Amino acid sequence: DMGRGFGTVVDAIGNAGAESNGKPFVIYHDVIDEQTNGDIEICIPVPAGTVLPGDPVRYRELPGGPVATTVHRGPYQEISPAYHVVTGWIEQEDVRLAGPPREIYLNDPQTVSPAELLTEVQFPIDKTPR
Known part of the structure; x- marks a missing residue:
């Protein structure tokens, strides 16, 4: 799809x-x-x-603004650890989410092998104190 x-x-x-x-x-x-x-x-x-x-x-x-982010290298199907890293950091730092997560595709799956795929995982965050 x-x-x-x-x-x-x-x-x-x-x-x-x-x-x-x-x-x-x-x-x-x-x-x-x-x-x-x-x-x-x-x-x-x-x-x-x-x-x-x-x-x-x-x-x-x-809308622009700060994000909590990491880059996953490898097949798209193996991206869940990247989400765990970012959500763990968000919890640890006690910041609020400011929107739904995003995956930015940094290279083309038609030109690189699945092992070389780079995907940036972003969570928009609100850094104002709680």
């Missing part, structure tokens, strides 16, 4: 005469695993103000 979704977004960007200006990423609005489906957003950065054709693809700006 994600491959098809990225294809839909790439096509919409191309049809709008625009180009990506950043790494593709996914925002996970739900916990997703082998037993559970959930809502995700498939995202490809484009220049501000890019006009896209509409459903199912739309333009929106994500």
